[in-house]
Each structure stands twice: as C-alpha cells, then as structure tokens.
Amino acid sequence: MSQIRRTPVRYRELLVGLALTDFRARHKGSLLGAGWSFAHPIATIGLYLFVYKVAMRGGETEGVPFALWLVVGFVPWFFFTDGLVAMSQSLVDYRYLVKKVVFEVTIIPAIKLLSSTFVAVVVWTVLLVVLSVAGYTPRLAWPQIPYFFGCILMLTAGLGLLTAAITPFVRDLTQMVVLAIQFGLWLTPILWPMSNAPKAVLPFVKLNPLVYVLQGLRDALLHGRPFWYHPVLTLYFWVFVILVNGLGVYVFTRLRPQFADVL
Numbered sequence: 001m002s003q004i005r006r007t008p009v010r011y012r013e014l015l016v017g018l019a020l021t022d023f024r025a026r027h028k029g030s031l032l033g034a035g036w037s038f039a040h041p042i043a044t045i046g047l048y049l050f051v052y053k054v055a056m057r058g059g060e061t062e063g064v065p066f067a068l069w070l071v072v073g074f075v076p077w078f079f080f081t082d083g084l085v086a087m088s089q090s091l092v093d094y095r096y097l098v099k100k101v102v103f104e105v106t107i108i109p110a111i112k113l114l115s116s117t118f119v120a121v122v123v124w125t126v127l128l129v130v131l132s133v134a135g136y137t138p139r140l141a142w143p144q145i146p147y148f149f150g151c152i153l154m155l156t157a158g159l160g161l162l163t164a165a166i167t168p169f170v171r172d173l174t175q176m177v178v179l180a181i182q183f184g185l186w187l188t189p190i191l192w193p194m195s196n197a198p199k200a201v202l203p204f205v206k207l208n209p210l211v212y213v214l215q216g217l218r219d220a221l222l223h224g225r226p227f228w229y230h231p232v233l234t235l236y237f238w239v240f241v242i243l244v245n246g247l248g249v250y251v252f253t254r255l256r257p258q259f260a261d262v263l
Contacts, residue, residue, distance in 0.1 A: 015107050019114035019136050049242045064222045068134055071191040072221055073214050079120040080210065081181045083153075086112035086161025088174045095263040104255060109164040113157055113222050124149065133220060141220040144227050148220070151213050154241050161248035165255045167213050168262045189214060212237040 062070045090112040099101045124145065167173045189197070189209050197205050205211060212233045219225035226232055 007144050015110055015114060018107075018111045018120070020189070021221045022111055022115040031115070043068060058143065060194070061228070062218070062222075065244060068131065068136070068222065069193075069218060070191070071127060071130065072218050075120075075123055076213050077091060077149065077185070077190055077210070078123065080152055080156050082119065083116040083156040083176055084114055084160050084163070085174065085181070087156070088163040088177050089261060090160075090164050090166050091263065092174075098263050100259045106252070109161050109252075110157075113160060116156075117153070120149075127221075133173050136221065139224050141224045141226065144216075147227055148213055148217050151216075151241070152210075154245065155209055155213070155237075158241060158245035158248045161252050165252040167249070167261055169255070174228075184208075184210075206233065206236075209240045221260065 013017045060066060087109045091098055091105070094108045094111070097108060098105050128142070128145075162176055163173055185191070187205075187206065188208055194202065194205060194211070194215070212230065215230065215233070216227050217228050220227065
C-alpha cells in the first residue's frame with residue numbers, strides 16, 4: 001500500500017506531462033478549447049445566483065451577502081465533482097495504457113485528478129479576487145485556503161481511487177456517481193445554510209465530509225474564523241479521509257492485476 005502512495009511522486013514528471021495533455025485534450029477542436037473547463041462552473045454559479053438572488057430575491061445568509069456565500073460553497077464542490085467523475089472513468093479512458101506491461105497503472109487516476117486541479121487553482125484564485133473586490137480583503141484566515149484545498153483534494157483522491165478501481169468491472173458506476181452528485185448538490189448545504197436543516201436531520205447532514213470543507217471555507221473567508229473552529233467536524237473529517245484513502249488503496253491494489261483482462 002505504501003508503494004501505491006509513493007508512485008505518483010516517483011513518476012511526477014510523467015504525471016504532470018500526461019495531466020497537461022489530458023487537460024488540453026478535454027475540449028480539443030472546440031472553439032473555446034480549455035476555456036470550457038472554466039465556463040461550465042462560472043455559468044452554473046451564475047444560473048443559481050440568478051434563480052436565488054433575482055427570481056427569489058435572496059438577501060443575506062449567515063450575515064453575509066448570499067451571492068458570496070453561495071460562490072464560496074460552490075468552488076470546492078466543483079473541484080470535488082469534476083475530479084471524482086474524471087477519476088472514476090480514468091482507467092476506462094486510458095485502457096490503452098493499462099494494457100501496456102511496462103506502464104505504471106497507479107498514476108492514471110492521479111492524471112485525471114491533477115488535470116482537474118489545474119482548473120480548480122484558477123477558479124479558487126478568481127474567488128479570492130471576487131472577495132477582495134467585494135470588500136473582504138485578505139485577513140489572517142486566508143492562509144487557511146491551502147489547507148482546505150488539501151482537504152478536498154485528499155477526499156477526492158480517496159473516493160476517486162476507490163471508484164476508479166471498481167469501474168472497469170462495473171461500467172455503470174460512473175453514471176451512478178454522476179447521479180449521486182446530482183442528489184448530493186441538494187442534500188449538501190451548498191444552496192441552503194445548515195441552520196435551515198431540521199434538528200432531527202442535522203446530525204446526519206454533518207456526516208457528509210464535504211460539510212466540513214464548505215463550512216470551514218465560509219467561516220475562514222467570510223467570518224475570519226480558524227479551521228479548528230469546529231473541532232469535532234475536523235476530527236471526523238480526517239478520520240473519514242484516512243479510512244477512505246486506505247480503502248481506496250487496498251481495493252486498487254487487489255484489483256490491479258485484473259485491469260488489463262477486463263479492459
């Protein structure tokens with residue numbers, strides 16, 4: 001298991017090169033090219049802002065403008081969903097590499113995750129510019145952004161490695177992931193604050209590991225609170241991430257010898 005964790009570092013130059021190629025190939029031949037990678041999240045956020053702020057006349061949420069509150073929640077969500085879906089389909093997309101005896105299959109899911117990271121870095125940077133223009137100038141809590149970026153990266157890596165290993169055997173899994181994401185958008189406090197959840201349901205909402213990242217980012221960027229402001233959620237999140245990464249590595253290692261046969 002330790003070997004599979006070290007492999008992306010050992011092959012980092014190859015990994016970065018293939019990730020850049022994958023990023024450019026996503027929209028090869030289209031008019032906007034790689035611009036579509038940024039257009040999708042921006043257009044989606046704009047649509048929800050129109051529906052909630054204009055059509056429903058949304059005002060403030062948790063003491064801050066609803067538009068900013070919504071955008072801060074959407075930014076990590078897009079990274080998570082884009083990376084998870086891409087990793088789930090990675091071995092199928094790169095089946096020609098899986099069948100090569102000398103190629104290190106372990107880095108294939110990492111290629112997709114790194115490709116999604118390129119987009120995320122730009123989107124997260126734009127978020128900081130928007131916050132600065134809106135009057136939320138840099139504060140001591142802002143250095144926590146790399147921490148929360150690392151949180152969502154580790155969560156996506158663990159779940160993505162697990163689904164990537166299973167997808168060659170269950171081809172419908174990627175579609176199941178997409179469907180779960182559609183439901184997850186409404187079940188996760190992205191469009192609505194946790195204070196709106198019924199008290200009986202709130203403990204189950206907090207079991208969603210994404211809640212820690214979403215709430216933590218909003219606390220840090222909009223209220224200047226430290227990441228340990230929710231100590232129980234912090235502990236739960238990292239226990240969950242460690243377990244899901246361990247499970248992902250274990251399943252990937254056990255199924256790896258059969259990838260070439262089923263693909």
